[in-house]
Amino acid sequence: MSTGQTHPKPTHQHMRRNPPIAGEAEAIAKAQAGDARSFEMLYALHKRRVYSLCLRMLGNVAEAEDLTQEAFLQLYRKIGTFRGDSAFSTWLHRLSVNVVLMHLRKKGLPQVSLEETLEPSQEDGPRKDIGSRDLTLSGSIDRVTLERAVENLPPGYRLVFVLHDVEGYEHNEIADMLACSIGNSKSQLHKARMKLRELLRTGERKEPAA
Amino acid sequence: MMETHAKSQNGTIMNCAEFQDCLPELFESGKDLSSEEHLKTCENCAALVRDLEYIAQQAKLLLPLHDPSPAVWNNIQTAIQRDGDHPAKKPSETST
Numbered sequence: 124m125s126t127g128q129t130h131p132k133p134t135h136q137h138m139r140r141n142p143p144i145a146g147e148a149e150a151i152a153k154a155q156a157g158d159a160r161s162f163e164m165l166y167a168l169h170k171r172r173v174y175s176l177c178l179r180m181l182g183n184v185a186e187a188e189d190l191t192q193e194a195f196l197q198l199y200r201k202i203g204t205f206r207g208d209s210a211f212s213t214w215l216h217r218l219s220v221n222v223v224l225m226h227l228r229k230k231g232l233p234q235v236s237l238e239e240t241l242e243p244s245q246e247d248g249p250r251k252d253i254g255s256r257d258l259t260l261s262g263s264i265d266r267v268t269l270e271r272a273v274e275n276l277p278p279g280y281r282l283v284f285v286l287h288d289v290e291g292y293e294h295n296e297i298a299d300m301l302a303c304s305i306g307n308s309k310s311q312l313h314k315a316r317m318k319l320r321e322l323l324r325t326g327e328r329k330e331p332a333a
Numbered sequence: 334m335m336e337t338h339a340k341s342q343n344g345t346i347m348n349c350a351e352f353q354d355c356l357p358e359l360f361e362s363g364k365d366l367s368s369e370e371h372l373k374t375c376e377n378c379a380a381l382v383r384d385l386e387y388i389a390q391q392a393k394l395l396l397p398l399h400d401p402s403p404a405v406w407n408n409i410q411t412a413i414q415r416d417g418d419h420p421a422k423k424p425s426e427t428s429t
Contacts, residue, residue, distance in 0.1 A: 159413075163406075170400060170401055171398065171400050174399070174405075175396070178398060178399075179395075179398075188401050188404070188405050192405050192412070195405075196413070199413055260383075260384045260388070264387070264388075266391075266394050266395065269388075269394070270395065273395070284392070285395075288388075288392035288393070289392045309358070309361055312357070313385075316385045317385070319388050320381070320385065323388070
């Protein structure tokens, strides 16, 4: 039995990340020099992605907005340290991820410690026994269903899944952001997808009875 | 537990557990998994691969999301003004 015939093959190149943004480099330079309008432009360019990350990680609009605000305030304070070694959006995302993780730790979620969260776990590892052969995802998972399933992922899995599969970051970039190994990032992504499959399949089974 | 054995590409026997252990790297390799020997004889693992590919594909639909409310920018501006002098007023350190 072969695969890849009924579903489109996933692309491993993400085209949406870091597209060239007209005027961004100039805005960065000016904002670094203290130009308020340029900083506002950077906010306008990046607010959606930062907010989306916060919202997906927190699942709460008020908290997500608070953290978006905090992320951009940190950007304002630290923008002078940006040297262009990575894309600005990646650098800003790393800063935002740290803001989110700090917040989650303060909320008393010790498992969000990156060292711990990204440590492979026996309990959450891939299941060797796939079990029932008749249950595959139907191919009709809609956005809302998937959003809900993502919300139910453990924070560490959710973060890597969002960064890689949703936002298109490469594992080396994620490893850099999260201060973990590339192998760890790959492992967490795989576990996240496995967990999502389980959540989606469970949802499918429950749906007719609801 | 269903154990399906198949010849891997290097000629060794690969069961479901071994195949699934290799899956993270196989996915990241970007290769066409339909050519994997194990999947030709294991319906369960083939279904798993299809599902994981499907999930990765559907994840791309999750962008874009919404913008934050205008209040966020207003709060940022207020905080900036409250902070007074800004580090960026120092000579630029950028190399961009």
